[in-house]
Amino acid sequence: MALPQPVYGPAGSEGALFREQAWLVPSPDPAIAAHAVLYRPPGDGPFRLAVIAHASTENVLRRAQMPQPEYRALAEQLVARSFAVLVPERLGHGATRGTYLEDQGGCDEADYARSGRATADQIALALQFLRGQPFIRKEPAVIIGHSAGGWGALALAGDDPKAVSVIIVFAAGRGGHANDVPGKLCAPHTLMSAAKAFGKGARIPVTWLVAANDSYFPPSFSRELAGAFRAGGGTVELRMLPASGSEGHWVVESESGVKLARAELDRALGITLGPGGQRPVRKR
Numbered sequence: 699m700a701l702p703q704p705v706y707g708p709a710g711s712e713g714a715l716f717r718e719q720a721w722l723v724p725s726p727d728p729a730i731a732a733h734a735v736l737y738r739p740p741g742d743g744p745f746r747l748a749v750i751a752h753a754s755t756e757n758v759l760r761r762a763q764m765p766q767p768e769y770r771a772l773a774e775q776l777v778a779r780s781f782a783v784l785v786p787e788r789l790g791h792g793a794t795r796g797t798y799l800e801d802q803g804g805c806d807e808a809d810y811a812r813s814g815r816a817t818a819d820q821i822a823l824a825l826q827f828l829r830g831q832p833f834i835r836k837e838p839a840v841i842i843g844h845s846a847g848g849w850g851a852l853a854l855a856g857d858d859p860k861a862v863s864v865i866i867v868f869a870a871g872r873g874g875h876a877n878d879v880p881g882k883l884c885a886p887h888t889l890m891s892a893a894k895a896f897g898k899g900a901r902i903p904v905t906w907l908v909a910a911n912d913s914y915f916p917p918s919f920s921r922e923l924a925g926a927f928r929a930g931g932g933t934v935e936l937r938m939l940p941a942s943g944s945e946g947h948w949v950v951e952s953e954s955g956v957k958l959a960r961a962e963l964d965r966a967l968g969i970t971l972g973p974g975g976q977r978p979v980r981k982r
Contacts, residue, residue, distance in 0.1 A: 704731035706827060712738075716770075716777045723824045725789050730796045732824065733766060734786040737773040743833035745782040748840040751821050751847030752785065754800060764792040771956040772842070779969055782834060786824040788817065800846065802872050805884040810849070810872050810892040817850025825861065838863030840967065844950050845869050845914065852893065855900035855932055865904045866966050868950040868959070871923060874914030881913050890926045897930025904934040905966035907959055909946025937962045 710720040717738040722731035739745060752767035766787055773783040790798025799816040802808045821841060828834055841862055843851030848870030855865055873884030883889070904927070908920040915923065917938055924936040939958050942949040949955035956963075 703728065706731055708736075709733075716774060721784070723784070723786050723827050725794065725796065725823065726799060726819060727789060727796050730789065730794065732786050732788060732820070733793045734784055734824065735766060735768055736785075736828075737777050737783040738833070739777050739780055739782070743782065744835040745780055745833060746837065746839070747825070747828055747834045748776050748781045748783045748842060749821060749825050749828070750783065750785045751817065751841065751843040751851055752787065752791075753845035753847055754788070754791065754817075756802065758798075761791050761798060762795075766792060769844075769951065771953040772950055775956055775960060775963065779964075779967065781840070782828075784824060784828050786820070788820045800850075802884075805873070805876060808873060808885040808888050810885075810889050811853075811895055813846075813872060814849045814853040814892060814896065817846060818853035821847075821850055821854060822857070829861070840864045840866065842866045842950075843868070843870060845874075845947065846872055852896045852904065852927060852932075855896060855902045855904055855927075856898075857902065859901050862902050864966055864968075865902050866907065866963065867904060868907050869909070869912050869915050869920070869947050870906060871915040871920070874947070881916060883915075883919065886919070890923060893923050893926040894930035897927040897932030897934075900927070900930070900932035902933075904932060905962065906934055906936045907939055907949075907962055908936070909939045909942045909949040909955070909958075911941035911944075911946035912949075913945060914947040935966075 709722050712719045719736050721734045721736045723734050725732040750769050776783045787794045789796040800813045802813040841851045848867030851865050876882040876884035906924045924934050942955040
């Protein structure tokens, strides 16, 4: 007997704040819908789309217990700039459950290229589904990735610029805090090779942001990693952010951290502030 296929779309009512709403979107497993949260500005749109790809962990228990990624502070900034914002939860995490497709493998044999492409495939499925909604503009979207989500976003840089116009990554990478040790990286040379491979054939510009006190992918290493992506042929601008809280790796998850990044976000999105610095105005 065939299992019922999931029904995609809204999975709850809209909240009062930023019209926050639970959604279900496609995943690589046709029997499992990925849980997501959608934020929207007031009105019917159509709105420009931003998709946020969350961080991850190789720890099975932590993944299973992961709450729905929300990135509220970042979503608030994007909604204020007239974006609809989708934050999908990938397979193997939290309520979405299913098989974790992004496993990098052991430290010595880490396959960062494969894990990044597995992340990218899931981002692309959610993106494609939302781009078909009537309240989304028929124009390229923005992908914003954090940590492992940022690593997957880099793997999308070779995709069609008609679907994605800009990629913004916060502390992109895999294998940080190897054995839970700050500053220790798992197979860094393998990570460099994969970054160079992602840069080969890349057609979408990347803005790469890292906080001064990131102990997962410190600024010096992030500079080398972005350089490897550039050496492969990718277009990337690396921007350093001030130290954020006690651990800069989570800069994008806090209100204070997003404020530190706001100017760089606006620059990457092609937005300037109107008179008095109050209302965002998109550059034409």
